[in-house]
Amino acid sequence: xxxxxxLLDPLNRRALLRLGLLAGAGLALPxxxxxxxxxxxxxxxxxxxxxxxSEMGSGENQNFISNAxxxxxxxxxxxxxxxxxxxxxxRLVAQIRKLTPKxxxxxxxxxxxxxxxxxxxxxxxxGAHVIAQQQGREYLYSDTARLRxxxxxxxxxxWIDEDxxxxxxxxxxxxxxxxxxxxxxVEIIPVGPAxxxxxxxxxxxxxxxxxxxxxxxxxxxxxxxxxDSGHWIKALDELLKLGAQVVIPGHGAISHDARKDMQFTRDxxxxxxxxxxxxxxxxxxxxxxxxxxxxxxxxxxxxxGAANRMNAYNTYILMEREAQ
Numbered sequence: 001x002x003x004x005x006x007l008l009d010p011l012n013r014r015a016l017l018r019l020g021l022l023a024g025a026g027l028a029l030p031x032x033x034x035x036x037x038x039x040x041x042x043x044x045x046x047x048x049x050x051x052x053x054s055e056m057g058s059g060e061n062q063n064f065i066s067n068a069x070x071x072x073x074x075x076x077x078x079x080x081x082x083x084x085x086x087x088x089x090x091r092l093v094a095q096i097r098k099l100t101p102k103x104x105x106x107x108x109x110x111x112x113x114x115x116x117x118x119x120x121x122x123x124x125x126x127g128a129h130v131i132a133q134q135q136g137r138e139y140l141y142s143d144t145a146r147l148r149x150x151x152x153x154x155x156x157x158x159w160i161d162e163d164x165x166x167x168x169x170x171x172x173x174x175x176x177x178x179x180x181x182x183x184x185x186v187e188i189i190p191v192g193p194a195x196x197x198x199x200x201x202x203x204x205x206x207x208x209x210x211x212x213x214x215x216x217x218x219x220x221x222x223x224x225x226x227x228d229s230g231h232w233i234k235a236l237d238e239l240l241k242l243g244a245q246v247v248i249p250g251h252g253a254i255s256h257d258a259r260k261d262m263q264f265t266r267d268x269x270x271x272x273x274x275x276x277x278x279x280x281x282x283x284x285x286x287x288x289x290x291x292x293x294x295x296x297x298x299x300x301x302x303x304x305g306a307a308n309r310m311n312a313y314n315t316y317i318l319m320e321r322e323a324q
Contacts, residue, residue, distance in 0.1 A: 036064045038088070040095040041254070044207045046072045046184070048099070049248045050092060052083075054220040054302040057115055062088050062159045063152075066115040069211045069248050070096055071204070075182030076105035079128065080202050080211045081250075082119035085159035089119025093126070104128045105181060108188055109169065110213025110250065111196040112136040114148055118160060120167040131177070132169035133190045135198035140166055173200075191215060191239070194232035195225075195250075201239065208245035210258070215239065218252030218261050220302040222268055224311035229269045229318065236266040268298065276312055277319040286316050 040048045049069040057063035063084030070092075071078040077096055083089050096104065107123045109132040110116060120130065139145050145166055152160040179186040185206065192199035195214040202211035214223070215235060240262055247255040247262060255261035279289030290312050298304055 034060075036061045038064070038091050038095060040070075040099065043069075043246050043248055043254055044204075044209045047204060047207060047209045047246075047248075048072065048096075049211075049254065050083075050095060051253060052115075052251065054252065056303070056306055057084055057152075057156055059155075059157055059159060063115055063118065063156050064088050066113075066214075066251055067248060068092055068116075069202070070104075071181075071184060071186065072100050072102065073182035073184040076103045078179070078181055078184075078186060079104055079107045079123060080248075081110055081116040081213070082107055082123055084115035084118050085156065086119050086122050086164060087159050089122035092119070093122065106131060106179065108132075108179075108186075108200070108202050109136065110201065110211070111192070111199050112139045112145070113196060113214070114152060116213075116250070117167070118149075118152070118164055121165055124167055129171065130167065130169045131171045131173060131179070131188060133192060133198040133200045134172035134174045135192060135196075136169065137172060139196070139198065140168055191235040192231075193228040194235045195223075195227050197228075199235070203242060203244075205242075208243065210239065210242060210244040210247045212239065212247050212249050212262070214250035216247055216249035216252075216255070216262050216265050218247075218249045218255055218264070220252055221298060221304050221307045222265055222311070223251075223303075223307055224269070224272065224314055226314055226318075229273055229315060230322070233266055233269050233273075236262055272312060272315040273319060276316040277323075280316055280319040280323060286313055289316065 036053055038050050040050055042048050049067055052064045052066045053061055055061055055065055057065050066084060068083050069080035083092055104123060104126050105128060107128045107130045149166060173188060177188040179188060187203040187205060188200055189203055190200045199213060199215060201213055201215060240259060244258040247258045275293045290309060298308060
Protein backbone atom coordinates (compact mmCIF):
# COMPACT_ATOMS: atom_id res chain seq x y z
CA UNK A 1 0.00 0.00 0.00
CA UNK A 2 2.77 2.44 0.82
CA UNK A 3 4.35 1.77 -2.58
CA UNK A 4 1.03 2.57 -4.27
CA UNK A 5 0.49 5.86 -2.43
CA UNK A 6 4.01 7.03 -3.27
CA LEU A 7 3.20 6.61 -6.95
CA LEU A 8 0.35 9.10 -6.69
CA ASP A 9 1.00 12.83 -6.87
CA PRO A 10 0.20 14.64 -3.61
CA LEU A 11 -3.07 16.18 -4.77
CA ASN A 12 -4.46 12.93 -6.16
CA ARG A 13 -3.28 11.00 -3.13
CA ARG A 14 -4.93 13.40 -0.72
CA ALA A 15 -8.14 13.45 -2.72
CA LEU A 16 -8.33 9.67 -2.88
CA LEU A 17 -7.60 9.39 0.82
CA ARG A 18 -10.53 11.68 1.51
CA LEU A 19 -12.76 9.51 -0.60
CA GLY A 20 -11.67 6.49 1.37
CA LEU A 21 -10.40 4.86 -1.78
CA LEU A 22 -7.04 3.92 -0.35
CA ALA A 23 -8.51 1.89 2.49
CA GLY A 24 -7.41 -1.21 0.69
CA ALA A 25 -5.35 -2.03 -2.37
CA GLY A 26 -8.35 -3.67 -4.00
CA LEU A 27 -10.20 -0.34 -4.07
CA ALA A 28 -7.35 1.91 -5.12
CA LEU A 29 -6.67 0.51 -8.57
CA PRO A 30 -10.27 0.69 -9.85
CA UNK A 31 -10.47 4.27 -8.56
CA UNK A 32 -7.42 5.26 -10.55
CA UNK A 33 -8.70 3.50 -13.64
CA UNK A 34 -11.98 5.43 -13.33
CA UNK A 35 -10.33 8.81 -13.73
CA UNK A 36 -11.10 10.39 -17.12
CA UNK A 37 -8.34 9.54 -19.60
CA UNK A 38 -5.91 12.21 -20.70
CA UNK A 39 -3.67 11.73 -23.72
CA UNK A 40 -1.63 14.44 -25.42
CA UNK A 41 -2.22 14.54 -29.17
CA UNK A 42 -0.19 16.42 -31.77
CA UNK A 43 -2.16 18.88 -33.87
CA UNK A 44 0.82 20.02 -35.97
CA UNK A 45 4.58 19.97 -35.56
CA UNK A 46 5.29 20.88 -31.94
CA UNK A 47 1.67 21.84 -31.26
CA UNK A 48 -0.11 19.56 -28.80
CA UNK A 49 -3.38 19.43 -26.91
CA UNK A 50 -5.47 17.37 -24.53
CA UNK A 51 -9.22 17.08 -24.99
CA UNK A 52 -11.73 17.37 -22.16
CA UNK A 53 -15.08 15.63 -21.89
CA SER A 54 -18.38 16.92 -23.25
CA GLU A 55 -19.87 16.99 -19.77
CA MET A 56 -20.61 19.33 -16.94
CA GLY A 57 -17.83 19.57 -14.37
CA SER A 58 -18.09 17.14 -11.45
CA GLY A 59 -16.11 15.34 -8.81
CA GLU A 60 -16.25 12.25 -10.97
CA ASN A 61 -14.51 13.85 -13.96
CA GLN A 62 -12.06 16.10 -12.04
CA ASN A 63 -13.64 19.07 -13.89
CA PHE A 64 -11.94 17.83 -17.07
CA ILE A 65 -14.43 19.49 -19.40
CA SER A 66 -12.20 21.85 -21.40
CA ASN A 67 -9.20 21.49 -23.64
CA ALA A 68 -5.66 22.71 -23.03
CA UNK A 69 -2.68 22.92 -25.34
CA UNK A 70 1.06 23.20 -25.27
CA UNK A 71 3.70 24.24 -27.77
CA UNK A 72 7.14 22.66 -27.61
CA UNK A 73 9.78 25.14 -28.77
CA UNK A 74 13.55 24.77 -29.08
CA UNK A 75 14.04 26.11 -25.55
CA UNK A 76 10.89 25.59 -23.51
CA UNK A 77 7.18 24.81 -23.47
CA UNK A 78 4.30 27.29 -23.79
CA UNK A 79 1.04 26.04 -22.27
CA UNK A 80 -2.37 27.31 -23.40
CA UNK A 81 -4.86 27.17 -20.49
CA UNK A 82 -4.42 25.39 -17.18
CA UNK A 83 -7.45 23.04 -17.01
CA UNK A 84 -10.10 22.80 -14.32
CA UNK A 85 -8.33 21.47 -11.23
CA UNK A 86 -4.80 21.24 -9.82
CA UNK A 87 -4.91 17.46 -10.22
CA UNK A 88 -5.65 17.85 -13.93
CA UNK A 89 -2.82 20.35 -14.30
CA UNK A 90 -0.44 17.85 -12.74
CA ARG A 91 -1.63 15.23 -15.19
CA LEU A 92 -1.03 17.68 -18.04
CA VAL A 93 2.50 18.31 -16.78
CA ALA A 94 3.02 14.54 -16.76
CA GLN A 95 1.89 14.37 -20.41
CA ILE A 96 4.36 17.13 -21.29
CA ARG A 97 7.16 15.33 -19.45
CA LYS A 98 6.56 12.23 -21.55
CA LEU A 99 7.51 14.30 -24.59
CA THR A 100 10.16 16.72 -23.39
CA PRO A 101 12.22 17.65 -20.31
CA LYS A 102 12.24 21.32 -21.35
CA UNK A 103 10.96 23.79 -18.76
CA UNK A 104 7.43 25.16 -18.93
CA UNK A 105 8.18 28.84 -19.42
CA UNK A 106 4.78 30.38 -20.13
CA UNK A 107 1.07 29.80 -19.64
CA UNK A 108 -1.30 31.80 -21.83
CA UNK A 109 -4.88 31.94 -20.53
CA UNK A 110 -7.57 32.27 -23.16
CA UNK A 111 -9.98 33.56 -20.48
CA UNK A 112 -10.64 33.43 -16.74
CA UNK A 113 -13.30 30.72 -16.53
CA UNK A 114 -13.00 28.10 -13.81
CA UNK A 115 -12.56 25.12 -16.12
CA UNK A 116 -9.53 26.83 -17.69
CA UNK A 117 -7.80 28.31 -14.63
CA UNK A 118 -8.15 26.12 -11.53
CA UNK A 119 -4.96 24.26 -12.43
CA UNK A 120 -2.92 27.43 -12.71
CA UNK A 121 -1.20 27.16 -9.32
CA UNK A 122 0.60 24.02 -10.48
CA UNK A 123 2.26 25.89 -13.35
CA UNK A 124 3.09 28.87 -11.14
CA UNK A 125 4.88 26.50 -8.77
CA UNK A 126 7.01 25.41 -11.73
CA GLY A 127 8.01 29.01 -12.43
CA ALA A 128 5.85 29.64 -15.50
CA HIS A 129 5.11 33.21 -16.57
CA VAL A 130 1.33 33.66 -16.88
CA ILE A 131 -0.15 35.90 -19.58
CA ALA A 132 -3.81 36.95 -19.79
CA GLN A 133 -5.95 39.76 -21.19
CA GLN A 134 -6.28 42.67 -18.76
CA GLN A 135 -10.07 42.46 -18.46
CA GLY A 136 -9.54 39.17 -16.63
CA ARG A 137 -8.52 41.15 -13.55
CA GLU A 138 -12.08 42.37 -13.11
CA TYR A 139 -13.34 38.80 -12.87
CA LEU A 140 -10.39 37.51 -10.85
CA TYR A 141 -10.99 39.96 -8.00
CA SER A 142 -14.79 39.84 -8.15
CA ASP A 143 -17.29 38.33 -5.75
CA THR A 144 -18.40 36.13 -8.64
CA ALA A 145 -14.99 34.44 -8.84
CA ARG A 146 -14.72 34.12 -5.06
CA LEU A 147 -18.18 32.62 -4.70
CA ARG A 148 -17.65 30.32 -7.66
CA UNK A 149 -14.50 28.92 -6.06
CA UNK A 150 -16.31 28.55 -2.76
CA UNK A 151 -19.11 26.58 -4.43
CA UNK A 152 -16.61 24.51 -6.43
CA UNK A 153 -15.03 23.28 -3.20
CA UNK A 154 -18.30 21.43 -2.64
CA UNK A 155 -19.48 20.72 -6.17
CA UNK A 156 -16.07 19.60 -7.47
CA UNK A 157 -14.75 17.98 -4.30
CA UNK A 158 -12.29 16.50 -3.66
CA TRP A 159 -10.38 17.96 -6.63
CA ILE A 160 -11.14 21.54 -5.67
CA ASP A 161 -10.51 22.13 -1.98
CA GLU A 162 -9.30 24.72 0.54
CA ASP A 163 -5.83 24.66 -1.03
CA UNK A 164 -7.12 25.56 -4.51
CA UNK A 165 -6.65 29.25 -5.14
CA UNK A 166 -7.18 31.84 -7.82
CA UNK A 167 -3.94 32.95 -9.45
CA UNK A 168 -3.31 36.31 -11.09
CA UNK A 169 -1.45 36.67 -14.36
CA UNK A 170 2.11 37.97 -14.29
CA UNK A 171 1.48 39.94 -17.47
CA UNK A 172 -1.84 41.56 -18.35
CA UNK A 173 -2.00 42.50 -22.01
CA UNK A 174 -4.33 44.99 -23.67
CA UNK A 175 -3.50 44.42 -27.32
CA UNK A 176 -1.95 41.97 -29.76
CA UNK A 177 1.28 40.59 -28.31
CA UNK A 178 4.05 38.63 -30.01
CA UNK A 179 5.85 36.05 -27.94
CA UNK A 180 9.19 34.78 -29.21
CA UNK A 181 10.16 31.55 -27.46
CA UNK A 182 13.21 29.81 -28.86
CA UNK A 183 12.54 29.09 -32.51
CA UNK A 184 8.79 29.74 -32.28
CA UNK A 185 6.76 32.89 -32.86
CA VAL A 186 3.45 32.93 -31.02
CA GLU A 187 0.86 35.64 -31.59
CA ILE A 188 -1.53 36.37 -28.72
CA ILE A 189 -4.62 38.17 -30.02
CA PRO A 190 -7.28 39.65 -27.70
CA VAL A 191 -10.74 39.09 -29.17
CA GLY A 192 -13.09 40.03 -26.32
CA PRO A 193 -15.61 40.95 -25.28
CA ALA A 194 -17.07 37.80 -26.80
CA UNK A 195 -17.51 34.58 -24.82
CA UNK A 196 -16.05 36.59 -21.93
CA UNK A 197 -14.75 40.17 -21.66
CA UNK A 198 -11.16 38.87 -21.57
CA UNK A 199 -11.04 36.37 -24.44
CA UNK A 200 -7.84 35.93 -26.39
CA UNK A 201 -6.60 33.39 -28.92
CA UNK A 202 -3.15 31.95 -29.58
CA UNK A 203 -2.09 31.89 -33.23
CA UNK A 204 0.97 30.25 -34.75
CA UNK A 205 1.07 31.76 -38.25
CA UNK A 206 3.99 29.64 -39.49
CA UNK A 207 2.03 26.47 -38.74
CA UNK A 208 -1.50 27.81 -39.37
CA UNK A 209 -2.60 26.55 -35.96
CA UNK A 210 -5.13 28.41 -33.84
CA UNK A 211 -5.80 27.75 -30.16
CA UNK A 212 -9.19 29.43 -30.07
CA UNK A 213 -10.23 29.06 -26.45
CA UNK A 214 -13.99 29.21 -26.05
CA UNK A 215 -14.51 31.28 -29.16
CA UNK A 216 -15.03 27.87 -30.79
CA UNK A 217 -16.99 24.90 -29.47
CA UNK A 218 -17.01 21.70 -31.51
CA UNK A 219 -19.35 18.72 -31.29
CA UNK A 220 -21.39 20.14 -28.41
CA UNK A 221 -23.65 23.05 -27.60
CA UNK A 222 -21.60 26.16 -26.80
CA UNK A 223 -21.83 27.78 -23.39
CA UNK A 224 -23.01 31.33 -23.97
CA UNK A 225 -23.63 32.55 -20.44
CA UNK A 226 -23.60 36.34 -20.34
CA UNK A 227 -21.51 36.62 -23.47
CA ASP A 228 -21.52 39.53 -25.87
CA SER A 229 -22.74 37.33 -28.70
CA GLY A 230 -22.82 40.14 -31.24
CA HIS A 231 -19.13 40.89 -30.75
CA TRP A 232 -18.41 37.15 -30.52
CA ILE A 233 -19.78 36.77 -34.06
CA LYS A 234 -17.62 39.68 -35.26
CA ALA A 235 -14.57 38.15 -33.58
CA LEU A 236 -15.18 34.85 -35.36
CA ASP A 237 -15.50 36.70 -38.66
CA GLU A 238 -12.05 38.19 -38.06
CA LEU A 239 -10.56 34.83 -37.02
CA LEU A 240 -11.90 33.25 -40.19
CA LYS A 241 -9.67 35.66 -42.12
CA LEU A 242 -6.52 34.17 -40.55
CA GLY A 243 -6.69 31.13 -42.79
CA ALA A 244 -6.15 28.63 -40.00
CA GLN A 245 -5.76 25.04 -41.13
CA VAL A 246 -6.07 23.53 -37.65
CA VAL A 247 -8.15 24.81 -34.75
CA ILE A 248 -7.91 23.51 -31.20
CA PRO A 249 -11.21 24.65 -29.70
CA GLY A 250 -11.87 25.37 -26.06
CA HIS A 251 -14.23 22.41 -26.00
CA GLY A 252 -14.54 19.47 -28.36
CA ALA A 253 -12.38 17.67 -30.87
CA ILE A 254 -9.65 19.26 -32.95
CA SER A 255 -10.77 20.72 -36.25
CA HIS A 256 -9.00 20.15 -39.56
CA ASP A 257 -11.87 21.94 -41.33
CA ALA A 258 -11.43 25.26 -39.57
CA ARG A 259 -13.90 27.29 -41.57
CA LYS A 260 -16.73 24.78 -41.18
CA ASP A 261 -16.25 24.27 -37.47
CA MET A 262 -15.75 27.93 -36.63
CA GLN A 263 -18.85 28.63 -38.67
CA PHE A 264 -20.87 26.21 -36.50
CA THR A 265 -20.34 28.30 -33.37
CA ARG A 266 -20.98 31.48 -35.33
CA ASP A 267 -24.21 30.16 -36.83
CA UNK A 268 -25.49 28.93 -33.47
CA UNK A 269 -24.98 32.37 -31.96
CA UNK A 270 -26.63 34.02 -34.95
CA UNK A 271 -29.62 31.65 -34.65
CA UNK A 272 -30.01 32.47 -30.95
CA UNK A 273 -29.89 36.19 -31.67
CA UNK A 274 -32.39 35.97 -34.52
CA UNK A 275 -34.93 33.83 -32.64
CA UNK A 276 -34.66 35.54 -29.29
CA UNK A 277 -34.25 38.99 -30.84
CA UNK A 278 -37.55 38.66 -32.68
CA UNK A 279 -39.25 37.41 -29.52
CA UNK A 280 -37.89 40.32 -27.51
CA UNK A 281 -38.97 42.79 -30.19
CA UNK A 282 -42.48 41.32 -30.24
CA UNK A 283 -42.52 41.25 -26.41
CA UNK A 284 -43.26 37.52 -26.53
CA UNK A 285 -42.71 35.97 -23.09
CA UNK A 286 -39.51 33.95 -23.00
CA UNK A 287 -41.11 30.58 -22.16
CA UNK A 288 -43.52 30.95 -25.05
CA UNK A 289 -40.73 32.03 -27.41
CA UNK A 290 -38.48 29.14 -26.39
CA UNK A 291 -41.22 26.57 -26.93
CA UNK A 292 -42.04 28.04 -30.34
CA UNK A 293 -38.43 27.99 -31.59
CA UNK A 294 -37.29 25.10 -33.77
CA UNK A 295 -34.24 23.60 -32.03
CA UNK A 296 -34.15 20.42 -34.14
CA UNK A 297 -30.73 21.15 -35.67
CA UNK A 298 -29.17 21.32 -32.20
CA UNK A 299 -31.22 19.16 -29.84
CA UNK A 300 -29.26 15.98 -30.64
CA UNK A 301 -25.97 17.49 -29.50
CA UNK A 302 -24.22 16.89 -26.17
CA UNK A 303 -25.21 19.34 -23.41
CA UNK A 304 -28.25 20.63 -25.29
CA GLY A 305 -30.43 19.91 -22.27
CA ALA A 306 -27.94 21.44 -19.85
CA ALA A 307 -27.06 24.59 -21.77
CA ASN A 308 -29.44 25.54 -24.56
CA ARG A 309 -32.33 26.95 -22.54
CA MET A 310 -29.96 29.05 -20.44
CA ASN A 311 -28.20 30.24 -23.61
CA ALA A 312 -31.52 31.24 -25.11
CA TYR A 313 -32.67 33.04 -21.97
CA ASN A 314 -29.45 35.01 -21.63
CA THR A 315 -29.64 35.93 -25.30
CA TYR A 316 -33.27 37.03 -24.86
CA ILE A 317 -32.20 39.38 -22.04
CA LEU A 318 -29.26 40.61 -24.12
CA MET A 319 -31.49 41.35 -27.11
CA GLU A 320 -33.93 43.26 -24.88
CA ARG A 321 -31.03 45.34 -23.60
CA GLU A 322 -29.62 45.98 -27.08
CA ALA A 323 -33.02 47.17 -28.27
CA GLN A 324 -33.24 49.87 -25.60
